[in-house]
Amino acid sequence: MLKGAGLGCFSAVILEEVLVKKKNINKYRRVVGAEVIGGLKSFSRPLKGKRVVHINSTANGGGVAEILISLVPLQRSLGVDSRWFVVNPPAKFFEITKKFHNALQGANIKFSKSELDYYLKINKQFGRALKDIKADLFVIHDPQPLASWHFAERLEPAISRIHIDLSTPNKQLLEFLLPYLNDYDKVIFSLNSFVPKGLPVGKVAIIPPAIDPLVPKNEPMSLKAARKVLAGLGIDIKRPIVAQVSRFDPWKDPTGVINAYRLARKKIVGLQLILLGNATAKDDPESAMMIEKVKRHAGEDPDIHLVNVDNNMLVNAVQTGADIVLQKSIREGFGLTATEALWKGKPVIAGNVGGLALQIDNPHNGILVEKSTTAAEAIVKLFNDKSFAAELGREAHKSVLKNYLITRLLRDHHRLYRSLI
Numbered sequence: 057m058l059k060g061a062g063l064g065c066f067s068a069v070i071l072e073e074v075l076v077k078k079k080n081i082n083k084y085r086r087v088v089g090a091e092v093i094g095g096l097k098s099f100s101r102p103l104k105g106k107r108v109v110h111i112n113s114t115a116n117g118g119g120v121a122e123i124l125i126s127l128v129p130l131q132r133s134l135g136v137d138s139r140w141f142v143v144n145p146p147a148k149f150f151e152i153t154k155k156f157h158n159a160l161q162g163a164n165i166k167f168s169k170s171e172l173d174y175y176l177k178i179n180k181q182f183g184r185a186l187k188d189i190k191a192d193l194f195v196i197h198d199p200q201p202l203a204s205w206h207f208a209e210r211l212e213p214a215i216s217r218i219h220i221d222l223s224t225p226n227k228q229l230l231e232f233l234l235p236y237l238n239d240y241d242k243v244i245f246s247l248n249s250f251v252p253k254g255l256p257v258g259k260v261a262i263i264p265p266a267i268d269p270l271v272p273k274n275e276p277m278s279l280k281a282a283r284k285v286l287a288g289l290g291i292d293i294k295r296p297i298v299a300q301v302s303r304f305d306p307w308k309d310p311t312g313v314i315n316a317y318r319l320a321r322k323k324i325v326g327l328q329l330i331l332l333g334n335a336t337a338k339d340d341p342e343s344a345m346m347i348e349k350v351k352r353h354a355g356e357d358p359d360i361h362l363v364n365v366d367n368n369m370l371v372n373a374v375q376t377g378a379d380i381v382l383q384k385s386i387r388e389g390f391g392l393t394a395t396e397a398l399w400k401g402k403p404v405i406a407g408n409v410g411g412l413a414l415q416i417d418n419p420h421n422g423i424l425v426e427k428s429t430t431a432a433e434a435i436v437k438l439f440n441d442k443s444f445a446a447e448l449g450r451e452a453h454k455s456v457l458k459n460y461l462i463t464r465l466l467r468d469h470h471r472l473y474r475s476l477i
């Protein structure tokens with residue numbers, strides 16, 4: 057739920073508060089143990105009552121919203137006065153910032169002066185709206201509202217959290233953004249290799265994302281229940297199933313997934329593919345075009361199931377019910393979809409890039425691939441070697457329990473906050 061916030065009556069509502077459901081940190085004892093939760097509580101005590109404000113570009117769709125939906129209420133449960141606002145700019149702004157996203161992940165795009173000026177103009181408006189929000193610390197996520205801090209003219213500490221894969225950034229854009237990034241006290245990246253040159257080492261923090269094991273998407277679901285949902289989608293649950301769950305975005309390479317499926321199907325008789333995505337992220341105006349492209353690539357194949365629905369239980373059912381989960385990204389800031397599938401003990405085949413290469417120790421808890429042909433070979437191997445597939449799944453679950461649950465993320469965030477407030 058959203059509500060306008062922090063603005064005088066004559067300005068457009070450019071920042072909206074996201075109202076999140078309450079969560080109780082004590083419930084996580086049953087997943088990570090009482091000791092971890094006790095430690096987290098005492099570690100978070102110095103932050104009691106501190107006002108932390110998160111700002112990002114969408115409350116729905118994509119990994120950042122997914123994290124904030126859990127992080128914000130769990131911070132509250134730990135005594136931090138955490139709030140979350142999303143920016144609400146004209147559609148033109150997100151067309152430009154989606155180009156920013158693509159360029160920062162390596163696309164060869166040139167930006168005109170008028171595009172960059174427009175980005176700054178809107179960020180100036182975000183900055184003005186920030187002036188009205190009471191806070192002890194700001195955490196501003198991703199490039200869309202990045203420059204707002206420069207215009208906010210506030211004295212409190214601020215963190216920029218960059219979630220995208222910055223391994224091969226567009227130089228023009230990076231040079232343009234770097235001064236605004238340098239305005240922050242700290243900048244969080246998911247991986248060391250994403251840290252751009254020109255940012256002092258002392259400003260950098262490396263904190264990989266994490267999943268919430270107690271949301272409907274990640275709660276244990278039986279194979280039987282998951283398969284029942286898949287059958288309802290018209291999928292033949294007696295035949296082999298591979299799946300990818302992702303926004304429809306070129307970087308997630310859905311057409312490459314179809315190519316891999318087609319090659320693997322030559323050896324795995326009756327193989328079916330589910331491509332589940334949602335087009336709800338308001339900061340991603342390209343998704344409708346991408347869905348059409350994927351549909352054309354899939355053609356008339358009745359065994360490719362392209363599903364465009366925003367439903368957490370469906371995500372759970374697909375990740376639980378598929379035999380193998382793919383995340384064949386070409387660039388990936390982290391890849392929560394892979395974490396979610398690993399957590400469910402699935403054999404995961406992922407692109408050997410960014411955050412996926414961080415999560416997967418090939419071939420112990422998953423398989424990393426470079427292209428569609430090797431993804432197809434991995435699919436065939438996993439169907440033909442069930443004990444290898446089961447071992448991968450067991451290791452996958454253990455690796456998420458150890459490294460990528462939200463309780464670890466809370467501690468990392470709070471450690472950084474404590475160094476600033």
Ligand code: UDP
Nearest residue numbers: 118119122301302303332333334391392393
């Ligand atoms: N997601 C979803 N429904 C979909 C596709 C994705 O709920 O149809 C969720 C997915 O479960 C994950 C998040 O969106 O929690 C995507 O995060 P990720 O880090 O994988 O990628 P991003 O979209 O942020 O690039």
